[in-house]
Amino acid sequence: MCVAMPMKVIEIGEEGEGLAELGGVRRRVSFRLLGMVALGDYVLVHAGFAIAKVDEAEAQLSLDALAECGGLGDGYPSPSP
Amino acid sequence: MGHGSGGGLTQEIIELARAAFASSYLDGLDSAILPSAPGRIAFTTDSFVVRPLFFPGGDIGRLAVCGTVNDLCVVGAEPRYLSCGLILEEGLPLDQLELVFASMAGAAREAGVQVVTGDTKVVEKGRGDGIYINTAGIGFLPEALELSGRGIVEGDLVLVSGCLGDHAMTILNLRESLGFDNRLRSDCAPLGGLASALRGPALRFMRDLTRGGLGAALHELAELRGLHIEIEEDSLPVREEVVALSELLGIDVLGMANEGKLMALVAESSGEAALAALRSQPLGREAAVVGRVAARGGRASVSMRTLAGGMRLVPRPAGDKLPRIC
Amino acid sequence: MAIQAPPHESFRRRDLVEGLARSIARASEALGPIRIMHVCGTHERSVHRFGLRALLPASLRIVAGPGCPVCICPLSDLAAARDLALRPGVLLASFGDMLNVPGPEGSLADARSLGASLRVVYSVMDAVSLARAHPEKEIVFFSIGFETTTAPTAATLAGLEGSGLRNFSLISSNRVIPEALDYLLSTGELSPDALLLPGHVSVIIGSEAYAGLVERHRLPCAIAGFEPVDILSGILAILEQKLEGRARVHNSYSRAVLPQGNVRARDFVSRVYEPCDAVWRGLGMVPGSGLRLRAAFSGYDAQRKFGLASSSEPEERPAGCLCPRVMVGLEEPEGCPLFGRGCVPERPVGPCMVSDEGTCRIRYEYAERP
Numbered sequence A: 001m002c003v004a005m006p007m008k009v010i011e012i013g014e015e016g017e018g019l020a021e022l023g024g025v026r027r028r029v030s031f032r033l034l035g036m037v038a039l040g041d042y043v044l045v046h047a048g049f050a051i052a053k054v055d056e057a058e059a060q061l062s063l064d065a066l067a068e069c070g071g072l073g074d075g076y077p078s079p080s081p
Numbered sequence B: 001m002g003h004g005s006g007g008g009l010t011q012e013i014i015e016l017a018r019a020a021f022a023s024s025y026l027d028g029l030d031s032a033i034l035p036s037a038p039g040r041i042a043f044t045t046d047s048f049v050v051r052p053l054f055f056p057g058g059d060i061g062r063l064a065v066c067g068t069v070n071d072l073c074v075v076g077a078e079p080r081y082l083s084c085g086l087i088l089e090e091g092l093p094l095d096q097l098e099l100v101f102a103s104m105a106g107a108a109r110e111a112g113v114q115v116v117t118g119d120t121k122v123v124e125k126g127r128g129d130g131i132y133i134n135t136a137g138i139g140f141l142p143e144a145l146e147l148s149g150r151g152i153v154e155g156d157l158v159l160v161s162g163c164l165g166d167h168a169m170t171i172l173n174l175r176e177s178l179g180f181d182n183r184l185r186s187d188c189a190p191l192g193g194l195a196s197a198l199r200g201p202a203l204r205f206m207r208d209l210t211r212g213g214l215g216a217a218l219h220e221l222a223e224l225r226g227l228h229i230e231i232e233e234d235s236l237p238v239r240e241e242v243v244a245l246s247e248l249l250g251i252d253v254l255g256m257a258n259e260g261k262l263m264a265l266v267a268e269s270s271g272e273a274a275l276a277a278l279r280s281q282p283l284g285r286e287a288a289v290v291g292r293v294a295a296r297g298g299r300a301s302v303s304m305r306t307l308a309g310g311m312r313l314v315p316r317p318a319g320d321k322l323p324r325i326c
Numbered sequence C: 001m002a003i004q005a006p007p008h009e010s011f012r013r014r015d016l017v018e019g020l021a022r023s024i025a026r027a028s029e030a031l032g033p034i035r036i037m038h039v040c041g042t043h044e045r046s047v048h049r050f051g052l053r054a055l056l057p058a059s060l061r062i063v064a065g066p067g068c069p070v071c072i073c074p075l076s077d078l079a080a081a082r083d084l085a086l087r088p089g090v091l092l093a094s095f096g097d098m099l100n101v102p103g104p105e106g107s108l109a110d111a112r113s114l115g116a117s118l119r120v121v122y123s124v125m126d127a128v129s130l131a132r133a134h135p136e137k138e139i140v141f142f143s144i145g146f147e148t149t150t151a152p153t154a155a156t157l158a159g160l161e162g163s164g165l166r167n168f169s170l171i172s173s174n175r176v177i178p179e180a181l182d183y184l185l186s187t188g189e190l191s192p193d194a195l196l197l198p199g200h201v202s203v204i205i206g207s208e209a210y211a212g213l214v215e216r217h218r219l220p221c222a223i224a225g226f227e228p229v230d231i232l233s234g235i236l237a238i239l240e241q242k243l244e245g246r247a248r249v250h251n252s253y254s255r256a257v258l259p260q261g262n263v264r265a266r267d268f269v270s271r272v273y274e275p276c277d278a279v280w281r282g283l284g285m286v287p288g289s290g291l292r293l294r295a296a297f298s299g300y301d302a303q304r305k306f307g308l309a310s311s312s313e314p315e316e317r318p319a320g321c322l323c324p325r326v327m328v329g330l331e332e333p334e335g336c337p338l339f340g341r342g343c344v345p346e347r348p349v350g351p352c353m354v355s356d357e358g359t360c361r362i363r364y365e366y367a368e369r370p
Helices: A056-072 B008-021 B060-073 B094-111 B166-175 B192-198 B213-225 B240-249 B268-279 C007-012 C014-031 C041-049 C075-085 C096-100 C110-114 C124-133 C147-160 C177-187 C199-205 C207-217 C228-244 C263-272 C295-300 C323-327 C359-366
Strands: A005-012 A017-022 A025-030 A042-046 A049-053 B040-048 B078-089 B114-123 B131-141 B157-160 B203-208 B227-232 B262-266 B288-296 B301-305 B311-313 C034-038 C060-064 C090-094 C118-120 C138-145 C168-174 C194-198 C221-224 C249-251 C273-280 C284-293
Touching: A005 A025, A005 B240, A005 C007, A017 B240, A025 A042, A025 A049, A025 B240, A042 C147, A042 C199, A049 C147, A049 C199, A056 C007, A056 C014, A056 C228, B008 B078, B008 B094, B008 B114, B040 B060, B060 B078, B060 B094, B060 B131, B060 B192, B060 B203, B078 B094, B094 B114, B094 B131, B157 B268, B166 B240, B192 B203, B192 B262, B192 B268, B203 B213, B213 B227, B213 B262, B213 B301, B262 B268, B268 B288, C007 C014, C007 C228, C014 C228, C034 C228, C041 C060, C041 C194, C041 C228, C041 C359, C075 C090, C075 C138, C075 C168, C090 C096, C090 C124, C096 C118, C124 C138, C124 C147, C124 C168, C138 C147, C147 C168, C147 C199, C147 C263, C147 C295, C168 C284, C168 C295, C177 C199, C177 C207, C177 C284, C194 C199, C194 C228, C199 C207, C199 C221, C199 C263, C207 C221, C207 C249, C221 C228, C228 C249, C263 C273, C284 C295, C323 C359
Parallel strands: B078 B114, B227 B301, C034 C060, C034 C194, C090 C118, C090 C138, C138 C168, C194 C221, C221 C249
Antiparallel strands: A005 A017, A005 A042, A017 A025, A042 A049, B040 B131, B078 B131, B157 B262, B157 B288, B203 B262, B227 B288, B301 B311, C273 C284
């Protein structure tokens, strides 16, 4: 029930609705729970609603932190809080 | 209730069928008299109750021909003759029936089979669902082929002929009006070309992947022959759209129905050749080696190395998530 | 190392998973046996789906708590849904799983043969569309879910204000997680060593929402997403806290979870709902864990609209069914005498075997069976 997948915003329409896409599958999505969305943003979609924007910069930071320790497997790395 | 009670309207349906199937055997006798052939006879039957009747990539008619043809192909037989039993709901528009017949005839031509006998019954409106079809099929096994899987040993490879889940996701999207816009089509097709391409001493077993998907087929085989089979999630051929629907809806690809795919077990040393043979066929371009027999004897099980590198058991499809899929 | 679009694929990379597994193994050695509880069916499903338990040391146990909104939906709400679905002129719109939950008179799906009018929907929006498309019918939406699902429902209801839509109402069976966690930790027999907090619930409520919980119970916590790297990062963050003797909420899902969560979503919820006490099937009454429609929205309350009396009878439990213990992690599915024997997905006895998010159902699908 908490299944939510990141989908790319491909159309922003009237009244806070639009289209999002994942792997070629498009779905009508409501953006009413988010402030601003832009075309090309990735949003988490749950039951037809975008519940969050995926912060790509944050994602990159997380991945970088992991990659540093991931390669070594030593110590107890701390992903950024 | 005009049609199936032997009156003039029945005649109309018979004429439509004759025109579509164009077989000399549909000559009005109560039974088709067919020439026999050397070797053994393979005989199978299946019934088709799919909802909706028409979908991208096919319809109930195409399914009815391909489904039965494929059951013959995967035991190594050359399919030849089909029967076609129809149960029609009163009020079904005749032009829909014409489309279904045309589709069946087209599929029969592709598969190199003839529809040689048939029957029609009509039930009252509300008692059927438009059309139900039963097909039975006869094929011939020219040599003493051993495809029961008795010869399977540790190390044998598991291959699939192409992308998984196309049929199930096409039907699901239509039926549930999920609002997913995509370009998926059912993969419904006859498997004769693929089955022939694989024929040879290294081929141990084949099965067409229908309801229950690859997961069901692997489990049935594992249980039949006491095997432990391991597959690699990384190597499963799946279209992007099917992956996306699988993630978005939480449906396991391994449980998804197909209508134009086969699974084959081949000796390890012949893996590359078998893959090349499949890929040389128009319907086999996305064929892949997806796993191997890890052990024979002992408890039957199917497990999978996941995308993440973990290990888990493959679910035996629990109940029919998608009824009336074929 | 650039992000591969779409974003979740990077969080499945095998090299990252392997590195995390190694780090977890090391940390775990120094700590000894540890039990981490989660309260999200989707976490349980992800753990199984990606085969993560095989990558974790045997001394580290992931325990499934009450993370399945279908499983905890009380029988009285199910009875109300059944009652309404059987009324002429009413169409009950529901998420798929709810249709197969067994009740004393059978499931909702069973009621079809008695003339119940049901439709599976993927979203509350679909239920509203049905109401607009069928003005001659009363559409009742069976509303369940935790915070992730409640927010869309609240936004939809808020959007209906002034619309004049008269033939739409809902059975409100939504629940909130932090109160339930508090209750479990305060009164439950299970004492987990740490909590893996639900990623998408946290998207809505924010990481700060758990501050009181951590303060009261002093457990290391990590908010985790649902990809393999997310879950393992969360586990590692917990182990690190344990080693350092700390107890705080680590946000291991920072790409989606903010300290304040989704403020817009929370505003919709507080505009439409107010907290109330609510029964969780298998747990009993959990104070402050439910949501009731505020007066301004009471016109959408199906139970009120159709004059259904609310039932507060104690729930019957089928003999031998251990769902209440399984749901709070006191029993593994395999410990229930009915698991895989009398109770299977095709013929479930208890709710844990019905839902895609139910602990027993997930275990049955993904693991060894009797």
